[in-house]
Amino acid sequence: PPDPPPPSPPLLPPLPPPAPPPPTLNCTAIPPGSSANRAAPRLADIEPNSGSRIVGGEPVDYPRELQFQALLMYSGSAFCGGSLISPEWVLTAAHCFDRGTNGVIVAIGVHRLSTVDSDT
Incomplete structure (x- = not known):
């Protein structure tokens, strides 16, 4: 008897192995106006006329280019951005x-820390 025909090639190439799961990102939702008690954190004491802290920076079209910048403050001191x-x-x-989060104030589009006040 004749030999059987060779098997047909697959119609589609095999699928690659599944990708590993993405890393876990833990997020906390903080509704507007919410807060929690804590001590005032500080990244640095910032003085308005202490010299430049930016190397190679360029002036921005204020306020248009800063409208999405957030400043986080506690007791009048900046401690984080967003x-x-x-x-x-x-x-x-x-x-x-x-x-x-208690006592944290978020100011949007702040250009100079020296101009931040309770109305910001």
Whole structure:
């Protein structure tokens, strides 16, 4: 008897192995106006006329180019930054809220720390 015909090649190439799952991103939603108790954190003492802290920077078209920049403050001191990602949400680093949210104020589009006040 004749030999059987060779098997037909597959119609589609084999699928690649599945990709590993993405890393876990832990997020906390902080509704507008919410808060929690904590001590005032500080990244640095910032003085308005202490010299430049920016190397190789360029002036921006204020306020248009800063409209999504967020400044996080506690007891009048800046301690973290973030980005406005929707009308009610600011994206920032998790470590900014290691001690809670009470008393944290978010100012949007601040250009100079020396001009930040309670009305910002």
